Amino acid sequence: DAKTTQPPSMDCAEGRAANLPCNHSTISGNEYVYWYRQIHSQGPQYIIHGLKNNETNEMASLIITEDRKSSTLILPHATLRDTAVYYCIVRVSNAGGTSYGKLTFGQGTILTVHP
Amino acid sequence: DTGVSQNPRHKITKRGQNVTFRCDPISEHNRLYWYRQTLGQGPEFLTYFQNEAQLEKSRLLSDRFSAERPKGSFSTLEIQRTEQGDSAMYLCASSSLRTSGSSYNEQFFGPGTRLTVL
DSSP states (O other): OOOOOOOOOEETTSSOOEEEEEOOTTOOOTTTEEEEETTTTTTEEEEEESSOOEEESOOOOEOTTTTTSSSEEEETOOOGGGGGEEEEEEEOOOSSSOOOOOOOOOOEEEEEEEE | OOOOEOOOOOOOOOTTOEEEEEOOTTOOOOOEEEEEEEEEEEEEEEEETTTEEEEEEOSSOOTTEEEEEEESSOOEEEESSOOOGEEEEEHHHHHHOOOOOOOOOOOOOOEEEEEEOO
């Protein structure tokens, strides 16, 4: 799986958008971009994933650049409960679209949302 | 609660003792994963099962570590002759086998078992 690079920490004011960047310049054509987060003392939680199109769900939006070498996770209206470590992961998927096996976590970005 | 559960949540043991952790995955999830997380680091993969078959093991899983999933439901992770370096959070996750539709294989994580080896 391709390696990702994330800033170690970021701050955001409550109610504002949090934009978390991720570089994955060696991503392959069959690798998807996943985002998980881990709130203190809890297990990681899936947020969103994508291949090449922008994606949105009830938690966040994922913007992937056209060359797929980087992406941004957007939390549109950050709350204090969004304070967590955010992990960007790229992961192989087979031709049928199913991903197998392990997640390879880096150190992630510690997002702190301030009142 | 129908999420992934892990027991115990905390375990303190003396060096050299054996410990066993249990993970109950989400019902009907046929994939089960074990990860280890030390302070300030992201989780590291240890092993994973599809049903009762152990399909992949990390090099982190030394001979002192053994994992089982005998009936394809719950799983146990045993550490023999614990060492202080084994102190960590042990996380379990489960996922379903998707063969069509969305391309992702979302893993649902339990709260973890925190092991402290004195």
